[in-house]
Amino acid sequence: MIRSKNYRKNALLRKSKLVFTSERILNKRPKGNRCSPWGTMHLLLYLKILQDFESGELSPDQEVIFPKEVQNEFGTLRSTKSLWGEKRLLSEILNQAISFNAPDCITALFAVYDGWENTRKKLNQLAVQLNVSVFSRLAPTGRNKETQLTNIYDYYKIGLAFLELKPISHYFIKNRTHIIHDKVLDPPMDMNFDNTIISSIFWGTKQNDGFLFKKNGQIIECSLVINGDSIEDTVQTALNEIEIDDEFLSHQLEEEKRNVPFNEWLSSNFEGYFLNEKLLKKPLEVNHMALDMPMVEIRGMENVGIVSLKAEHYRSLIPYTSRNIHSNTAIMNSKSKNRISLIITDEPIVELQETIPQFIVPETLQFCHDYISYMREIYKGKLIGITGSAGKSSTRLMMSHLLKDEGSVWENYSNANLHYPTFSLSMEISNNYDFIVFEGAAAAMNSLGYGNNAYLWRPDVAIITSFGSAHAATGIERNLRVKKQLFYGVKEGGYAVINGDIDPEYLREFIKTAKSLNLTIYMYSIENTGLDCYVKNKKVMKYGTEVTFSLFEKEVSFVLKTDSDGQIQNAMGSLLALECIGFSAEKHAYKFSEYESFERILKPKQQRINGVEITLIDDTHNSSIEATINGINHFASKKKFYTGTKLLVLGEVADLQGQSVMQHKRLEPAINEANADKVILYGEPFKSVELVSRNVVHCETKEDVVQEIKKSITEDSLVFVKGSAGIRFYDVVDMLEKESIKQEGNVR
Template sequence: MNNFEKNMFQPTLLTFNKNRITSKRPENNRVSSWGTMHLLIYLAILSDLESGKLSPYQEIYFSEEAAKEQATLRSTQGYAGERRFLCDVLNQAISLNAPDCIIALNDVYGGVAGTLRRVSEFWYVSNYSKLAATGRKKFPQLSNLYDYYKIGEAFLKLSETSFSFIENRDHYIHGKWYRAQSPLDGKNNVIASIYWGTNQNECLMFYKKAGVLTCSLVINGKDYLHSTGMALDMVQLSKEFSIENETFDSQKEWLDQTFEGYFLNEALAEKVVIEHTVFDPNPIKRRNWENVAYISLSAKDYKAMVPSTDRKFHGNEMILRYKLEEELSVIITDEPIPALKNKIPQYIVPNSLLFAYQYATYRMENYHGKFCAVTGSAGKSSTRLILSHLLSKKRKVFENFGNANLHYPTLGLSLEIHDHYDFILFEAAVGAMNRLGYGNNAYFWQTDVVIMTSFGSAHANGGIERNLMVKEQLFHSVKEGGYVVINKDIEKQYLSKIIKRAESLNLNTLFSSLTDTTADCYVIDKKVLKEKTEISASFRGREICFSLTTDSNGQIQNAMNALLAIDSMGYPAEEYAELLESFESFEKILRPNELIIDSKKITVIDDTHNSSIESMMNGIDHFTSKKPFYKGEKLLVLGEVADLGNDAAVHHERLIPNINRANPDQVILYGEPFKDLELDVKQVTWCKTIEQVTETIIEKSSEDSLVFVKGSHGIGFYKVVDQLKKLSETT
């Protein structure tokens, strides 16, 4: 095991109750080669026993697959066709870590595939931690510490009576006694425990501490005694092994000594120089990078991160097809490319995706700059762009390309974390923190501050509560003593849960608000002008003033969040506030366009970058604030918000108060959820097509009209403004 593997696989303890983590979190990424499927099936069955969906005395059938485990360690020699009670098989699986019993439990859900569907429905644990149905080792399986933590949290939510099903006990099966792995259950304060690993290396131990049900999670213990001693705080944890400040004579030596792999042609290896690393070719030309290492992914591993893809070829084929080798300094791949053996260094690894995950972890653990991550239903991109605008004037910043904020691109971005950059600024959507591949990318990030810009019904198609649960996972990236900046104007039903998650991780919290004077930063006064808004804010006990030309309430809050984040990283916000006036967001975020159509001069505010109900509310209010500066007709043009599922119409009804308050001269609507909206405004037009929307704008507008256009990118609503611009160019 090389030094880097020693670092990732260190013995690690995490202690927590259902309210908070009670031990110090590890400083760096911690993983295990054991899996999670055994724990997830226990959890699913216990939950379904509690709800009455299952009976403890229903019979479990041992399948042919279960019988195949007879020769494996700790099998109870279950034979095909054998039947036992569910409560017995469950306890045998747990008490004995019996693989045949674990496989037999899948019968409850119709087999392994059915169990995967059942556990994926509730517990957002990484897919590559579930490669082995028994939870045993299976390359390239890895489980993150926080995968296990989420499972432990779910166990703590069970009723205490359910722990009687998992309390370790001996079993007499087929004329033979099988001794439980742990003799501690039911003694002193220990209620139950689950051990796994060849030598009981890992465990979840449940016990009462000061009357509170508590869990100790141990991974990478040496054996049962060591794991138990760690869980009971009887073994002093050694100082964390560190890979920081290691020095190497060459980058060949660094690769050879840090990772598992070899060079296909040693003669070329000494020439290797790596300044940038990618697994997607697009950044190479976009950034004009040189000395680039390219990690080539198999079709299977690429699909593990981009499930919707039709790609059926290895990344090696892309190198050959587009002659990428001319732009690369080394290829890192799990399949050699014989045709390039003598042309470019190739570093051959067991699995390219596993290498990418380890490489990103290594880069993160050796980074010494500041790291801020941003999430939320709306405002992610704008907040990140504000931070970049403020910080890049004096320092070097690395950030997302455009608004590429899902799993695949953010893992790709993580490969580039390096001390070249003073600041890392990543925005992360729900899709960056899901279970794809090795799971939530935030688990190996080490951020100084995380910003929660907003939360609401964006992408409600996947479930609002699920989205909130996933977005909160970004908080796990924050270092001990770090900060979370939270929009305090988020609806209370969601805000309380966000705060609870931050508190559970013992993080410092800072709040921004447009109106709440208890927040760390709130608006004292604002003066709306035609071209900008001037803001005076209370900021951590002092007053700060700034101006914005991209100046909706949402953008004001984004600016306050950015200033709080900068201040929390040790840079006085006052030194950056004056730079806000020159900030411009993406082209289609609150961008005013002066157009002449049919000899009429109109102002079209383009806000079609994307949309959520929350951002649409902000946009409508922005339209309201700008109305007094225009003499012509005021047109509010709204396209539906996408990805809201079956409740789309209900979510769109939330816009009614904002639209009525805006009191536009004309309301033009597009999309089925708007069709039956009942408004106080008299002049309302519902359009069937985007072309009809454009035609209606031209018809209803007048000299010096204000036209505000807002809608989701996914429905193509940006085409409305594009069509208006094209018409303006031809007149």
């Protein structure tokens, strides 16, 4: 039953359950974004200690001296009333912390790692490995704390880590009775009534969460319940004695929003108040929601509800920024205030209180999270999420192009795909749009703020375009862990569309994660004819490629102007995703003949330089090793259409740091097989690349690159330019274009 009109209590903090093994989830997943007000640090602490027991770093029998800090917990709820300087065995303190959810025992465990600061560092490292959100880690003991919120999938990932422990480790976390200071202390819930239960962890007051680990034959299952009404209710729910039903919740939420004015809906579902209710005499019209004024201006939005973040919350979503002003200042200084119909802020803007309605909330970032969750829960359209090392933006543009005649589309602008921009874009999720297509870099799904933005998106379809060394500065394995996070947001009954040409080592990991969440998996490939979608024939033309492919054993054809193998893969992934949301790939594939990508993706340009006509292919939008290999192969496929010299011009791939030389050496086979008349290279890593061709030139400056091109071109030359935007390699193209315009002007 719905307990009140407040959205947090109705839905976000609704009782929810996941039952899972180390292999897969066994029950239906919640229909919306579900969270708990409790934290994760206590669970990470228990997990870390058990891992260190198994590795031998810690001994269960070592003594722990209770630190001075336990005095602060002496009279608190569930305290075992431990004393400063008291000694107990580590295994006993660990079990007491778990059996009683005892804050003094949790605090005592910090002493194992030389105090809270060292403990915090170790637990944060573990949290990063598991991709557990920062805002779930605010309270050292896991207590409720302002801003703190833990997504059910953060708990799920911690639960999976407990399942990876050896069975013997569960002995240490099985709830049991203890004698402390001559008093018998029983755990709140006796779990001995079921001999299949091997351990359990419960936390929270009144609103209760818990892990319950059971043996089912040789397999250990975990039942995770959040927001139980009591520990008894949590246990009964975990054991399937109480059913959870949120089947009609989205309908109820939608009805509630539809039938009341916006201002009434806002104040009844989100904590806050209107600063000047006199301004509400006229109906409040809010057609869009945004987090920053530049997006309002770029998109030409009118009647906007603008949410104003305090500086610390802005910084929580953008690492390394030095911004230290409240967004109220940006709103005050904006020349587009006429576009604003509502300001949502945690600090009133007194100067605007007579002109623009203001809804004052305790915390605007928390409001954003809750607002997005509500709007996604009632959203009736289809949402597609996209990630990958290369091809994210192209695939997103292709999806939008295919869908534009079917309805309205909301998507990223340019390639704004990091955490803050995609969180900001999510504010606009609404039934104003038939389709939403979001691309996310790994950073969009990391642990910043409330964590993985895919939790909020809850895609119907998740597309993995590629995976490899792009942005390897953060570590390829870590990048893989984070890219997989897109799947955690996918709705029950959703789809994973995966590029089957990804390196098998990484492909297995994507498939494993998708299977664990019970997603329907479809795969596509240039070469593997055993997959759901594969290329049957390619006819390469001078300005495009005609592709015939099999999709679910149906033969489909299209012509693509931006036609590298990578772009063909992106097109196939888009058509597969289209099928997943109920549209026919056969009836839409023809639209690719009119598809235009970004200006600097495989863009052929006719230029006249030094009195000769050349074709320059500009592929400097951005770069990765995978995209560079695709580009080189594209160059090789187009050479036969040109009678002049064929020049392969490559700038280094940025953001590879310590792996730069090794990753650039992966380009050797493609460059050698391309058999260019001349290879012109720019960037230090290329100096370690070993090439067969003797006609290779290393340039120290971009101006040198331009001069080398001018020196080498002949009539009907093909010049392919590829390099990272991070090193501004597009400057080479711009300099050549200026040269062409200058020479044409002189001729006239």
